Amino acid sequence: MLCLDAKPNKAHLKLAELERAGKLTAVITQNIDGLHTAAGSKTVYELHGSVHRNYCLKCGKSYSAEDILKSEGVPHCECGGIIKPDVVLYGENLDDRTVTGALSAIERCDTLIIGGTSLTVYPAAGFIRYFNGNNLVLINMSSTPYDNKADLVIHDKVGEVLDKIKVN
Template sequence: MSAIDTFLQMVHDSDNIVFFGGAGVSTESGIPDFRSKDGLYNQHYKYPPETMLSHTFYEQHTDEFYRFYRDKILNASLSAQPNMAHKKLAELEQAGKLKAVITQNIDGLHQKGGSKNVLELHGSIHRNFCQHCHKFFDAEYIRQTTGIPKCDACGGTIKPDVVLYEEGLDNDVIEQSLYYISHADMLIIGGTSLVVYPAASLVRYYHGHKLVLINKSSTDMDHTADLVLHDSIGEVFSKIKL
């Protein structure tokens, strides 16, 4: 039996699947990741992307933060469309087999693809709040502004509800993620190098025997997985027939 056939059999035999995904899920929709050859870390800016997406940089250079955020994060995410991985995950959820999608991505493509129970570890570009009066603004509002976006009600600065470097994850999202992972009969990890902590540490709470890693490159957890597929995640998920 091929690795793909083994994966499909695991999916068929499971009814409590949890998916844990990273940037590799979105790169197939045209959104750049950080660490690949063409990723943001290998492009040239006045400051490194990790610096520009930090809490300190946001506070001290808000205008420069938003210039980079609109150009490289917001525009790419809003123009992207769900790929086969997003669509098949939504189908698995609708069929009652998938219980949760846990994602490190902030682009909202899982919801756009039809998934309902999505736990966003690093927040979402689609939620933005005035830091003074807490009024909500969508992503398109931010994209249409120039400079530092201001609240149209009180004039306060609007901040995206995304977890910047130096900021902590939301405890409620972590607790929900731990619950789903620890109760899953199958955990599929896809499109992540598992080097971003603390998010990557959550997968260690899985105690079952159907741990599947789908990633184009190897990870430090390959040796602990029950099945490893070094392949395109969209290509792998396209094989699922419900």
């Protein structure tokens, strides 16, 4: 299945609902599928970019994912340059503005909910050290290296856990 065909799940939808209610200030994700935005979240820091954004390496012109799907072979811009997805490939650095925004959101929050990650993939796993708030919540199917530092640890599916939250 193409990730362009994927639909937001319960977790994506609940996070968007929490943001609309003023209870969530930002979503930080390593996923490149754009599902948080599709669910309605407005402040999303996509650390590894998104397949929904593509650009010409030569002139910088933007292209949608649909434009790329229509192309044959390596997609080329009308200027002749190669079109690259706006995703971080192996060996590339994360976008500075995205990292700065994500770290700022973590530093300012009172409660940090981390879900669906083993907290072993760096540099994102190291972002937790910027949290100075009062409540660290970890939701993951398996243990993480930070379980002993969390105020609340739930070993379950993120979508199932978040779906139980009633938003006022």
